[in-house]
Amino acid sequence: MSLSISFSGKTAALAAALVFVFGCATPGKLEVTSQGTSSSLATPSLTADRALSNERLSFISIFPLENLSGSAAPLKEIRESLIQDLKNKGFRVLDEKLLEEFMARQRVRYVGGIDGANAQALGEETGVGAVLITSLELYDEKYPPKIALTARLVSADDSPVILWMDSIGLSGDDSPGLLELGLIEDPKELLAKAPESLFGSLKPTLSQIQDEGVAARQRRKFRPKYFFHSPVMDPEEKYVVAVLPFFNWSDRKYANEIMALHFVRELSKLRNFRVLELGVIRQELLKFRIIMDDGISLDQANVILASLDANLAFTGKVIDYQDAQGPEGTPVVDFSLFVIGKKGLEVMWASKSYNKGSDGVFFYDWGRVRTANAMASEMVRTVSAMMGSEFRKGKK
């Protein structure tokens, strides 16, 4: 009797252990945070709320491209090549007709972002787990051909979260190589290269996405020329960030929107920052009819931060955003950034950055940056990383 009790006790313990192990290893579950896959750094509440299945995440919708290039571009061809590459990677893509019907039904005209209502409707009506939002920053067929794309994967639910984001800026003369054998003269060849470069870090399981944190690579020459950081920032705090529209003082059309995308991408990589989806912010700005004359006022910042439940508002001015003209040209990027905190409604960070593609180039074009996208990416990455490290310095 005692043996049988002991045996059944062991069996029960074994069964419990098995159930526990299986419970831990339930296939098809993936914890996704705003910064990518879960890790020890993930916010527990976020991982619980945003637990999505692999199967659902691998079924995505691809919005039509947002054209920020300021010129005509083969948007359909580019989108087709993106779809094909994602299919090759194992994603299931929502049928074109179903997407068109959804967009007509919900009257979706803005394709540069998605708000909560539309994201939820998209998820419920079509069954997709996420939507890919792509912006074309540059398309130039003249020699050397150039293309710059930014894409982000946003969850299709009532509070959309950026699951993955990346961008590329390619130029035909990026890697001329020995005897210029590496030059790309055909824009189609460059276009074919773009999706692979863009989606290099994107997998259906999102298992490759890493939280880069503030350890992001910094290059000294791309540091802001001068900056201010408020000592009242709490390095322990998790910040919810709203990237508001930038002001465009440059001659380049849409430079402000492009700069906002750069900031969303780079800030998403910081461990203590959760960046809100641009479509959600846009919807709130429209709801409160906020019109900014020369930047956001403190009252407006208060309203928008409270409604979005965010701590920091990023805004600024784009002074120059020029791409290289011709093979000898050099890109120029010049911007200033103001970060307003909810606590005390004060400026938490201000900086001014400007660079040319030829900065720090002394021998044989070594280190030359060919596109404004690539340079702005470096500059914004450096500002963002400094912000992270500055917060940590403040802690000490």
Added chain:
Amino acid sequence: MKLRLSLLTAVFLSLMACAAPTRYHDANMDFGGIQTVAVIPFQNLTSQKDAGERVRDVFMNMLLASGGVYVLPPGEVARGISRAQLAEPSAPSVEEAQKLGNVLTVDAVITGVLREYGEVRSGTAASNVISLSLKMIETKTGKVVWAASSTKGGISTTDRLFGGGGQPMNDITEEAVSELIHQLFR
């Protein structure tokens, strides 16, 4: 003797011209009491569109980065200008400066005039130049407590002799603004 005297006078006059004072500091003003300032849009006397805003952007960021005073963000300044209903935002009257100070709760307002910005040419030589003057108005009294100007860049003798395009616009703007901030805190 006459020749020596006239030569000496000429040298003295030229030295005096070089050392002409370009700043004013109110001797009775306690600058330590100024903690928050609003930089209002600069008057742009150049032919280059948006040059005033470009220089103002640099000045605001450098002043904030200096840590000497807190600078209100430009959007808040725009709201203040709108609320105070300034007739000419870049050149406020004493009453307007005081009104703006009350609306924005700032200790001082900084105004500026951009006189030159961009490329200048002389023969075959070309170079960038900037000429900027600033004024600080205390909002409590409406008095100008500090004024200074700075000119940087231009065509040097080397440029005339050997050519060359001078320094980039951003660099000389930074130099001029840095000099003005240095004068403010001196």
